[in-house]
Amino acid sequence: MNFVRLVIFGFLVLTVVYVCVSLYSRSVRREKLEAEWEETRPEGIHRDAFVKEGMKEYEASLRRRLILLVYVIPPILVGAIILVVN
Amino acid sequence: MRNIRRAFRITILVILALWLHYVLPHRDVARVTSTEVVRTDLSGLNRIFFAQTDTGNAESLSRDLRFINSQRKRTYLFGLIRGGNQTMVYRNEDTGWIYPPYFKFDSADLQAEAGAAISTEAPYDWVVITHYGWRINWLSIYPNAVSIRPAPGEDFRPVPWSNIVIYVLMLAGVLFVRAMWRQFRERTLDPLAESAEDRIDHVQADFAERRGRLRRWWDRLRGK
Numbered sequence: 001m002n003f004v005r006l007v008i009f010g011f012l013v014l015t016v017v018y019v020c021v022s023l024y025s026r027s028v029r030r031e032k033l034e035a036e037w038e039e040t041r042p043e044g045i046h047r048d049a050f051v052k053e054g055m056k057e058y059e060a061s062l063r064r065r066l067i068l069l070v071y072v073i074p075p076i077l078v079g080a081i082i083l084v085v086n
Numbered sequence: 087m088r089n090i091r092r093a094f095r096i097t098i099l100v101i102l103a104l105w106l107h108y109v110l111p112h113r114d115v116a117r118v119t120s121t122e123v124v125r126t127d128l129s130g131l132n133r134i135f136f137a138q139t140d141t142g143n144a145e146s147l148s149r150d151l152r153f154i155n156s157q158r159k160r161t162y163l164f165g166l167i168r169g170g171n172q173t174m175v176y177r178n179e180d181t182g183w184i185y186p187p188y189f190k191f192d193s194a195d196l197q198a199e200a201g202a203a204i205s206t207e208a209p210y211d212w213v214v215i216t217h218y219g220w221r222i223n224w225l226s227i228y229p230n231a232v233s234i235r236p237a238p239g240e241d242f243r244p245v246p247w248s249n250i251v252i253y254v255l256m257l258a259g260v261l262f263v264r265a266m267w268r269q270f271r272e273r274t275l276d277p278l279a280e281s282a283e284d285r286i287d288h289v290q291a292d293f294a295e296r297r298g299r300l301r302r303w304w305d306r307l308r309g310k
Contacts, residue, residue: 002141002183024266027273078189085232086192 010074018070025067029058109186110252111218112165112229113244115237116158116174117210118203126151135219135227137179141191152178152193154200154231156215165243176217176231186218188232199234212237214244 033054037047058064127148128136139145154176160169178196181188190196205211214237219229 006183020266024269027269031269031273078187081187082189082191085188085190086195 014071014074018067021070022064022067025064026055026058030055108220109218110249111188111216111232111246113246114156114158114161114174114215114217115212115240115242115244116156116215117205117212118154118156118200118234119206120155120204121197121200122153122155123150124153125149132225132227135222135225136177137181137230139180140193141180141182152197153228154178154197154215154234158215159240165246168241168243174221175228176215177219177228178231181230188218190230190232196231196234200231203234203236210240212240212242214242 030051033051034047036054037045037050042050125148136151139149156174156176157171158174160172161167162169178193178200179190180193181190183189203211203213213234215231216233217229217231219227221228
């Protein structure tokens with residue numbers, strides 16, 4: 001029963017963490033894209049279009065999927081602790 | 087107001103520090119002198135300092151507690167300074183799945199190990215007992231032993247690697263949360279506040295203009 005509780009609450013907490021981290025990562029990426037546009041000022045590309053294109057690239061990137069590790073690492077950690085302690 | 091805030095902050099920090107000191111693992115160099123099982127009825131006062139019945143068993147009001155009696159090396163200042171010998175009694179309970187997250191299910195096995203490590207005649211067999219928790223006599227609470235392994239010698243000083251790792255991870259977590267909060271404030275809150283300010287400015291300007299118009303109309307009415 002306690003195990004079920006751990007799984008459910010752990011999942012909820014990790015979901016909060018996942019949402020926060022992915023929002024943060026997206027925001028940082030957008031800021032970087034804006035800075036990049038300011039610096040290079042590419043001919044004929046509007047700022048919004050540039051950022052939009054960059055964000056589309058980000059959505060498909062490996063970096064974004066790596067945030068899913070938030071769900072993977074804690075269970076591995078728990079498994080490791082169980083192995084070491086018992 | 088500032089003093090209240092400061093007192094509040096210090097209280098929170100002290101509680102956090104005490105909690106970490108209670109929950110994080112400590113290592114004692116000790117020799118086991120005996121093991122025993124004592125039937126115990128926990129009260130509301132000291133209940134929170136004990137774990138639950140062995141994982142998988144039903145929870146009941148009174149139960150048997152496993153104890154490990156020992157003689158340990160006294161330490162001061164988080165183990166930096168060594169003193170003489172001191173008796174210490176450890177309890178030996180499953181922590182189970184929830185709290186604190188040691189995921190310890192093998193208290194029966196640990197009790198057997200402790201029994202095997204009993205050493206009452208010199209030369210003594212010293213062991214390292216990893217534990218968390220406090221011994222407070224007037225509450226009848228005991229630190230919970232998590233593992234027992236042989237120590238190289240009486241003067242062995244274990245390096246608290248696990249605590250170092252935990253503290254580094256915690257620091258990284260705090261820095262990460264701070265970075266996230268700053269990003270959120272810079273990119274979301276500040277623009278919102280700015281636009282709200284903008285809107286207030288507009289409303290005020292609008293209001294001033296209307297009042298001006300009203301004033302002019304009134305002035306005209308009075309024939310000025």
